[in-house]
Amino acid sequence: PFSSLLDGDPQLRRRPMRRVTLPLRQMGAEIYDEEGHAPLRIRGGPLQGITYTMPVASAQVKSALLLAGLYADGPTIVHQPGPSRDHTERMLAAMGVEVRVAGLTVTLYPPTAPLAPLDLTVPGDFSSAAFPLVAALLVPGSRLLLKGVNLNPTRTGLLEVLREMGAKAVERAVRQEGGEPVADLEVRPLPLRATTVAGERVVRMIDEFPIFAVAATQAVGETVVRDAAELRVKEVDRIAVLVQELGKMGAVIRERPDGFVVQGATPLRGAVVDSHGDHRLAMALGVAGLLAEGETVVLGAEAIGDSYPGFVEAMQALGAGMEKSQEED
Structure with a gap:
C-alpha cells in the first residue's frame, strides 16, 4: 500500500467530500478529508463490500463506490434515492463485471478474472x-x-x-x-x-x-x-x-x-x-x-x-x- 494526496483548485475545495469519504470509510478505506473538503489523504488497504443507501442521487459517488467495489471482498450494493447517470455500470458490464440493476439498486460482484479490454467509440457528450x-x-x-x-x-x-x-x-x-x-x-x-x-x-x-x-x-x-x-x-x-x-x-x-x-x-x-x-x-x-x-x-x-x-x-x-x-x- 502507498499514500496519496488528492487536491484541486479553490472551486473543487469548496465542494462537499464527505458524501464520498464516509461510505468509503465504511468499506475500510483509510481516507481523510479536511472538515468535509479536499485535500483528501488516502492510504491503500483492503476493502470490504457494503450495502449503502445514498442520501442524494449522485453518479459520482455511486461510481466511486462501484469502482472501489471491484477490489472489495464481497458484493457492493448501492441504493439510490433517484435515478443517476449509469455510464459506469454500462462500461463495467461491457468489460465482464457482474453488475445487477434492480430499479434504483445497483449490485456489483467483485470480478474473479481480469477485466476485458474494450474497443469503442465514445459518443458525443x-x-x-x-x-x-x-x-x-x-x-x-x-x-x-x-x-x-x-x-x-x-x-x-x-x-x-x-x-x-x-x-x-x-x-x-x-x-x-x-x-x-x-x-x-x-x-x-x-x-x-x-x-x-x-x-x-x-x-x-x-x-x-x-x-x-x-x-x-x-x-x-x-x-x-x-x-x-x-x-x-x-x-x-x-x-x-x-x-x-x-x-x-x-x-x-x-x-x-x-x-x-x-x-x-x-x-x-x-x-x-x-x-x-x-x-x-x-x-x-x-x-x-x-x-x-x-x-x-x-x-x-x-x-x-x-x-x-x-x-x-x-x-x-x-x-x-x-x-x-x-x-x-
Missing part, C-alpha cells in the same frame, strides 16, 4: 451538445444537425423538458455505440412555453440548468425549477450566479432556496457578465449573448476549457457571432 442545441432552438432561422450525441436516458432530462416546452428535436440514425444509445439530433427553432422542473428529472439534467435558464427566458409564461439545491454546491452557487448574471442582461429571474423562477418571454440586452470561473455558466452566457440586443462580453470565459475547449470555434463554424478576446488566447 450530451451536456456539451446542450449549448448548440439550445442556441439552434432560440436563434431565428437556425437549422442544426448534431451528430453522434449520447442519448442515455439518465442524461437527457433537458431534452425531455425542452420537447414538453414545444421544441422539436428529431432523432436520426439511432444506434448503439460502446453500450450507449446514440443518435443524430436535428433541431430548428419553435416557440417555447413555460414549464415546471422538479423531482427525479432534476438529477437527469443537473448540469444543464445554466443553459436551460437561458431557454426559459424565451419561453412564454413562468418557468419554475425546484428540488435543485444541489446546484448551490457545484463549481459555484449556480442558482445565485445565474440569477445575478442573467439579470444583468434583462432576464426576469429570481432565486428560490432550491431553484429559481423565470418569467418569459423577455428580450435580452447585451451586457458585461461574469462566469465566476464556471465553464457551464460561461457557455450559457455566451449563448444568451447570441439572443441579446447589442454586444455581450463574458468575463472568465477561459473556464470553458474545463469541459469544451473547442466551444467558441464550434459555434463560429455554425455561423454564431462569437469570438475570443485576446486575453483568452
Whole structure:
C-alpha cells in the first residue's frame, strides 16, 4: 500500500467530500478529508463490500463506490434515492463485471478474472451538445444537425423538458455505440412555453440548468425549477450566479432556496457578465449573448476549457457571432 494526496483548485475545495469519504470509510478505506473538503489523504488497504443507501442521487459517488467495489471482498450494493447517470455500470458490464440493476439498486460482484479490454467509440457528450442545441432552438432561422450525441436516458432530462416546452428535436440514425444509445439530433427553432422542473428529472439534467435558464427566458409564461439545491454546491452557487448574471442582461429571474423562477418571454440586452470561473455558466452566457440586443462580453470565459475547449470555434463554424478576446488566447 502507498499514500496519496488528492487536491484541486479553490472551486473543487469548496465542494462537499464527505458524501464520498464516509461510505468509503465504511468499506475500510483509510481516507481523510479536511472538515468535509479536499485535500483528501488516502492510504491503500483492503476493502470490504457494503450495502449503502445514498442520501442524494449522485453518479459520482455511486461510481466511486462501484469502482472501489471491484477490489472489495464481497458484493457492493448501492441504493439510490433517484435515478443517476449509469455510464459506469454500462462500461463495467461491457468489460465482464457482474453488475445487477434492480430499479434504483445497483449490485456489483467483485470480478474473479481480469477485466476485458474494450474497443469503442465514445459518443458525443450530451451536456456539451446542450449549448448548440439550445442556441439552434432560440436563434431565428437556425437549422442544426448534431451528430453522434449520447442519448442515455439518465442524461437527457433537458431534452425531455425542452420537447414538453414545444421544441422539436428529431432523432436520426439511432444506434448503439460502446453500450450507449446514440443518435443524430436535428433541431430548428419553435416557440417555447413555460414549464415546471422538479423531482427525479432534476438529477437527469443537473448540469444543464445554466443553459436551460437561458431557454426559459424565451419561453412564454413562468418557468419554475425546484428540488435543485444541489446546484448551490457545484463549481459555484449556480442558482445565485445565474440569477445575478442573467439579470444583468434583462432576464426576469429570481432565486428560490432550491431553484429559481423565470418569467418569459423577455428580450435580452447585451451586457458585461461574469462566469465566476464556471465553464457551464460561461457557455450559457455566451449563448444568451447570441439572443441579446447589442454586444455581450463574458468575463472568465477561459473556464470553458474545463469541459469544451473547442466551444467558441464550434459555434463560429455554425455561423454564431462569437469570438475570443485576446486575453483568452
